[in-house]
Amino acid sequence: MxxxxxxxxxxxxxxxxxxxxxxxxxxxxxxxxxxxxxxxxxxxxxxxxxxxxxxxxxxxxxxxxxxxxxxxxxxxxxxxxxxxxxxxxxxxxxxxxxxxxxxxxxxxxxxxxxxxxxxxxxxxxxxxxxxxxxxxxxxxxxxxxxxxxxxxxxxxxxxxxxxxxxxxxxxxxxxxxxxxxxxxxxxxxxxxxxxxxxxxxxxxxxxxxxxxxxxxxxxxxxxxxxxxxxxxxxxxxxxxxxxxxxxxxxxxxxxxxxxxxxxxxxxxxxxxxxxxxxxxxxxxxxxxxxxxxxxxxxxxxxxxxxxxxxxxxxxxxxxxxxxxxETTSQIDDTGTQVAGHFKGAIQFHNVWFSYVPDNPVLKDLSLQVKAGETIAIVGATGAGKSTIINLLNRFYEINKGVIQIDGTDIKAFTLASLRQQIAVVLQDVFLFADTVLNNITLNNPHITETDVQEAAKAIGIHDFIMTLPNGYHYNVKERGAMLSSGQRQLISFLRAYVTNPSILVLDEATSSVDSYSEQLIQNATDKITKNRTSIVIAHRLATIKKADKIIVMDAGKIVEQGTHTNLLKKENGYYKNLYEVQFVQEEVL
CATH class of the missing domain: 1.20.1560.10 (ABC transporter type 1, transmembrane domain)
Structure with missing residues (x-):
């Protein structure tokens, strides 16, 4: 105005x-x-x-x-x-x-x-x-x-x-x-x-x-x-x-x-x-x-x-x-504890949150993730899946409730140390007009090119990077315009892995990639989620079936949770209906 x-x-x-x-x-x-x-x-x-x-x-x-x-x-x-x-x-x-x-x-x-x-x-x-x-x-x-x-x-x-x-x-x-x-x-x-x-x-x-x-x-x-x-x-x-x-x-x-x-x-x-x-x-x-x-x-x-x-x-x-x-729009970074390597137990206790006042996205949500567990979150668009990830990283402040990691309120940690322990791979990957190497390390002096190459080999995408002109020193141009969506996703995946996070988040990270890139990501996912707390927001059946627990959300609330097999046994269950509409055809294919 x-x-x-x-x-x-x-x-x-x-x-x-x-x-x-x-x-x-x-x-x-x-x-x-x-x-x-x-x-x-x-x-x-x-x-x-x-x-x-x-x-x-x-x-x-x-x-x-x-x-x-x-x-x-x-x-x-x-x-x-x-x-x-x-x-x-x-x-x-x-x-x-x-x-x-x-x-x-x-x-x-x-x-x-x-x-x-x-x-x-x-x-x-x-x-x-x-x-x-x-x-x-x-x-x-x-x-x-x-x-x-x-x-x-x-x-x-x-x-x-x-x-x-x-x-x-x-x-x-x-x-x-x-x-x-x-x-x-x-x-x-x-x-x-x-x-x-x-x-x-x-x-x-x-x-x-x-x-x-x-x-x-x-x-x-x-x-x-x-x-x-x-x-x-x-x-x-x-x-x-x-x-x-x-x-x-x-x-x-x-x-x-x-x-x-x-x-x-x-x-x-x-x-x-x-x-x-x-x-x-x-x-x-x-x-x-x-x-x-x-x-x-x-x-x-x-x-x-x-x-x-x-x-x-x-x-x-x-x-x-x-x-x-003079705009005061910063997250309150008043925490004094420096977050070390988390075991990875996550608790949401009666959390309320809204992007717009009086229009809550999460409604009295309580959620528990055990250390080392892989959970999948499914639900319709707008159910609040990605909001959980935003709140875990403290990109937004909750209205009510408490979020804890390993029993400690996340507000007690310094913001930088908290985010260093949580790696996120988003569906919409943002790459800078720079080399592949710099997009992976984000110019972190503590991560060397050797570290990146070893990490890439460990999750099976080193060969893909070496096919690019100049390999790790290939300039991807603004927003990664020189790469396909699948290639951008792989680089984003390596960027998250190379930081050795305590908690890994995949926010619909394979929803828009080709089958070859998805296979690489699935293989890498199996390796890096082992013994690490992982939260997966996915539309692909393969990712969901491997989860230790599936959280089903609707309108900001958890309506069901359990394993893939147990949830399918519920007559007229939300997940069963979602599975039959969205996943059966994929499974047949």
């Missing part, structure tokens, strides 16, 4: 949050501020020195003392150039360094979000926060905040020099300033609203493109290209409309500022010229210096407005990033 932007020109609370990230680099920060002050003084000093040179030497045609003025101006100009270089470099360095720290903090924060957060959040929006918005924040320091402070300070110093040199001419200049200041204020107010709209549309655009590129196969299979093209055109139009508002405001403000500056120069030239001729209250040097300083007074106002655009876009981006940073 789009929130209405506030009318504050600068959010001081947000600025304080950003400044906290500046603390480690405060020496650079103060150094940049010092250079800003020097630049302001030097900028105002040059017109004053020129005024002295004209009145003391040019008007009087006196050569003596003229050269020192010229050399002093040249020295100030050189000093100003060097200071500008230092200012621009270190202001940008500061911005990029702060953004690096914020980006790392954001990604670290996102790594620990509950799965529920990702269930309801757009991937494209999160990518925008971590990438595009970060560059906008960098511009706050490199192009926005410091630049605005420099311009304001320059205006203040120049105003003081003007008033010191000739207060009458200064009054003419100061009478025109309120008009430009008022226009600047209105401009800033409307630009902030416009940039809120722009950032929203950028997020929508990123989210739309990311999702369509990821799901391109589905779009083409169902011939939705034209429909999605029209949607993209509409989103792009809204994005363009948002940007055009900023262009329109710029096109109005900058001509007004330029016109005000020109009118002011004309009035000073007219009034100062009359005074110089009639009563000698203004000199030629005064007029020259004022003509130089008026742009130095008015141009910063234009630049402030321009840099304010950058600052506002950065502040809008920072506000969105800090909203993610």
């Amino acid at each position: 789009l929130t209405k932007p506030d009318n504050k020109i600068l959010d001081t609370k947000l600025l304080k949050k950003l400044i906290k990230f500046l603390v480690p680099y405060k020496r650079i920060f103060y150094g940049v501020l010092f250079v800003v002050i020097l630049l302001s003084v030097v900028s105002a000093a040059r017109p004053y020195i020129l005024q002295q040179a004209i009145d003391s030497n040019v008007v009087t045609k006196e050569l003596e003392g003229f050269l020192p003025y010229i050399l002093l101006m040249a020295g100030l100009l050189l000093f100003e150039v060097i200071s500008q270089v230092l200012f621009i470099f270190y202001a940008s360095w500061l911005g990029q360094t702060v953004v690096k720290d914020i980006r790392v903090a954001l990604f670290n924060h996102m790594l620990r979000f509950k799965m529920k957060y990702y269930d309801t959040s757009s991937v494209g929006v999160l990518i925008t926060r971590a990438v595009t918005d970060m560059e906008r924040i960098a511009a706050i320091f490199g192009e926005g905040l410091f630049m605005i402070f420099r311009d304001l300070l320059t205006m203040l110093v120049v105003s003081g020099v003007m008033f010191y040199m000739n207060w009458q001419l200064s009054l003419i200049v100061f009478l025109m300033l309120p008009l430009v200041l008022y226009a600047t204020r209105i401009f800033q107010k409307y630009m902030k609203k416009a940039f809120e709209e722009v950032r929203t549309e950028v997020s929508n655009l990123n989210s739309f493109v990311q999702e369509r590129v990821t799901g391109m196969k589905i779009l083409q299979l169902f011939t939705r290209e034209n429909t999605e093209y029209k949607k993209f055109v509409d989103i792009n139009k809204r994005h363009k409309k948002g940007w055009l508002k900023t262009v329109w405001y710029n096109s109005i403000f900058f001509p007004i500022a330029e016109l005000s500056s020109s009118i002011t120069i004309g009035l000073v030239a007219w009034y100062g010229g009359l005074n110089a001729v009639i009563d000698n209250t203004a000199t030629l040097g005064d007029l020259t210096a004022f003509i130089m300083m008026i742009p130095m007074l008015f141009r910063p106002l234009r630049q402030i407005a321009d840099k304010f655009n950058t600052l506002q876009m950065g502040m809008v981006a920072a506000n969105r990033v800090f909203k993610v940073l």
Whole structure:
């Protein structure tokens, strides 16, 4: 939901949050501020020195003392150039360094979000926060905040020099300033609203493109290209409309500022010229210096407005990033026990859980799995099978009840050590755009290539991997696009096995693989489930028949449990009906 932007020109609370990230680099920060002050003084000093040179030497045609003025101006100009270089470099360095720290903090924060957060959040929006918005924040320091402070300070110093040199001419200049200041204020107010709209549309655009590129196969299979093209055109139009508002405001403000500056120069030239001729209250040097300083007074106002655009876009981006940073959606990792190698006894005691409030998925569920036992969980879609796995890994928090492993509440264990002892093989395998080896080890330095090869040989899939180009160093590309679903499943299976887990979970891991890959997985399953607690959610009969116990679920409750043989003996039993509908044909085949 789009929130209405506030009318504050600068959010001081947000600025304080950003400044906290500046603390480690405060020496650079103060150094940049010092250079800003020097630049302001030097900028105002040059017109004053020129005024002295004209009145003391040019008007009087006196050569003596003229050269020192010229050399002093040249020295100030050189000093100003060097200071500008230092200012621009270190202001940008500061911005990029702060953004690096914020980006790392954001990604670290996102790594620990509950799965529920990702269930309801757009991937494209999160990518925008971590990438595009970060560059906008960098511009706050490199192009926005410091630049605005420099311009304001320059205006203040120049105003003081003007008033010191000739207060009458200064009054003419100061009478025109309120008009430009008022226009600047209105401009800033409307630009902030416009940039809120722009950032929203950028997020929508990123989210739309990311999702369509990821799901391109589905779009083409169902011939939705034209429909999605029209949607993209509409989103792009809204994005363009948002940007055009900023262009329109710029096109109005900058001509007004330029016109005000020109009118002011004309009035000073007219009034100062009359005074110089009639009563000698203004000199030629005064007029020259004022003509130089008026742009130095008015141009910063234009630049402030321009840099304010950058600052506002950065502040809008920072506000969105800090909203993610301040989101409290982490699982409470308050456990103090480090989980060692479990025996594997699992107990669910009166567990209630719901993804959506007041819509429970598990209803007072109690379940016991003995150490080393292999159980199969069956049931219709939505019965709560996969939810049991999610809760065992603490991807979600239960509403009521207790889950224990070896008699200890899983909340007592540190989150990392708990998950290290539970390996999960999912039906929808996710592989990174990396080598087979790195997808198996996930860059764990404690798992060597030799360990992986030995594990692959132990479960019988080493030969399959060696048939790939470059073997274990074959790059599978994004999401494992270069492999079949069965091959991806085998790699996922090895990824789980190589960690030597205490508890193994197979979540419909063979429901979408070919018969050859399934045979490899079945052989591997027999080896790695031996003497290890295993939970299998499967649709294939072979896996279910080998289980020590079958748990039958319906609507979040356990309706039956027992061995395959015993459950088939129940007249009109849930499992027997499921078997006859789903498994008999498979058994015949």
